Amino acid sequence: MPIRPVFERTERPIVIAGPCSAETEEQVLETARGLAGQKIDLFRAGIWKPRTRPNSFEGVGTVGLGWLKKVKEEVGLKVTTEVANTQHVFEALKYGIDVLWLGARTTVNPFSVQEVADALKGVDIPVLVKNPINPDLKLWLGAIERIYKAGIERIAVVHRGFSYYGETSYRNVPRWQIPIELKRQFPDIQIICDNSHICGRRDTLLAVAQKAMDLNFDGVMTEVHPRPDEAWSDAEQQLTPDQFAELLGQLVLRQPTTDDEAFLENLEHLRHQIDDIDDELMNLLCMRMQLAERIGAYKKRNNISILQPERWGEILEKAIVKGKVKGLSEEFVAVMLKAIHEESINHQARVMNEEVIGE
Ligand code: PEP
Numbered sequence: 037m038p039i040r041p042v043f044e045r046t047e048r049p050i051v052i053a054g055p056c057s058a059e060t061e062e063q064v065l066e067t068a069r070g071l072a073g074q075k076i077d078l079f080r081a082g083i084w085k086p087r088t089r090p091n092s093f094e095g096v097g098t099v100g101l102g103w104l105k106k107v108k109e110e111v112g113l114k115v116t117t118e119v120a121n122t123q124h125v126f127e128a129l130k131y132g133i134d135v136l137w138l139g140a141r142t143t144v145n146p147f148s149v150q151e152v153a154d155a156l157k158g159v160d161i162p163v164l165v166k167n168p169i170n171p172d173l174k175l176w177l178g179a180i181e182r183i184y185k186a187g188i189e190r191i192a193v194v195h196r197g198f199s200y201y202g203e204t205s206y207r208n209v210p211r212w213q214i215p216i217e218l219k220r221q222f223p224d225i226q227i228i229c230d231n232s233h234i235c236g237r238r239d240t241l242l243a244v245a246q247k248a249m250d251l252n253f254d255g256v257m258t259e260v261h262p263r264p265d266e267a268w269s270d271a272e273q274q275l276t277p278d279q280f281a282e283l284l285g286q287l288v289l290r291q292p293t294t295d296d297e298a299f300l301e302n303l304e305h306l307r308h309q310i311d312d313i314d315d316e317l318m319n320l321l322c323m324r325m326q327l328a329e330r331i332g333a334y335k336k337r338n339n340i341s342i343l344q345p346e347r348w349g350e351i352l353e354k355a356i357v358k359g360k361v362k363g364l365s366e367e368f369v370a371v372m373l374k375a376i377h378e379e380s381i382n383h384q385a386r387v388m389n390e391e392v393i394g395e
């Protein structure tokens with residue numbers, strides 16, 4: 037049985053919006069009323085908040101479910117909240133929450149996912165599965181599978197980026213290749229971009245939402261608060277309802293494809309050039325590895341170890357400078373060269389070992 041869509045609407049973007057956390061009844065209803073005039077598919081608010089450190093605001097708990105019920109009844113929006121254990125599921129169902137979501141810190145833990153899945157057996161409710169905090173596609177797919185096996189057919193995924201230790205302008209790095217691969221394996225699953233948790237700040241929310249649309253994501257999940265600076269959680273990344281309306285208005289929705297012959301012909305032509313360059317890159321990489329093997333044999337004969345850290349440091353530094361001049365980002369050059377270097381070392385090591393074995 038295939039996974040079924042969570043959202044009936046096929047016109048993009050699907051929109052999920054609402055505060056990071058439900059704080060007070062007034063704040064929840066004020067946000068919902070501020071969003072009511074926009075095309076909102078789901079109103080979001082966290083009731084139980086998984087915070088990195090204790091003593092942060094950990095959510096208002098069950099009382100907030102009553103406020104979400106009011107959003108449904110008084111404002112007419114469908115509502116969603118995060119669940120992480122059996123009690124959360126039972127409470128959320130009792131209050132008529134329309135859609136549940138699994139947060140990044142839950143998806144990462146198969147015990148928790150299984151607990152939620154077990155609590156959902158025999159229930160017909162759509163579930164959104166956020167990516168795990170670490171960049172592990174299998175863990176993400178595993179969570180989807182556990183929920184699906186519990187009999188939940190309406191499942192969509194939310195891409196909220198991945199933890200990264202180091203300098204980055206993102207709160208959670210997007211690593212677009214991971215949701216793209218998920219979509220390749222499950223072409224029919226709806227995929228939503230949580231630009232708020234990817235960005236962690238307001239000024240980049242539009243660019244990330246636009247990128248998601250250009251990659252054919254189905255929609256966005258964005259945190260909206262009547263007074264973002266006063267929010268009890270994630271204050272830096274939330275937008276007012278008006279700012280959010282502006283963001284939606286600025287999104288450019290491009291078609292995934294067209295039947296315009298001239299366009300397709302031109303695209304084909306450009307793609308051929310890309311394919312040729314890829315072939316050339318492969319040939320060059322192959323030549324580079326052959327050279328690495330010759331160097332390996334040479335070093336072996338002269339009893340020199342494989343890794344020479346200063347030379348490697350120099351190669352990397354020079355390449356980053358050259359790359360910058362040519363418009364390649366430092367991050368890309370470093371990742372690419374490190375991968376090439378690792379492969380070279382593997383080739384050199386193989387040559388050395390073969391010689392040992394051969395001796
Ligand atoms: C959230 O959506 O408020 C949240 C806690 O997100 P995540 O699980 O992606 O960190």
Ligand code: MN
Pocket residue numbers: 056057259269270
């Ligand atoms: Mn948040």
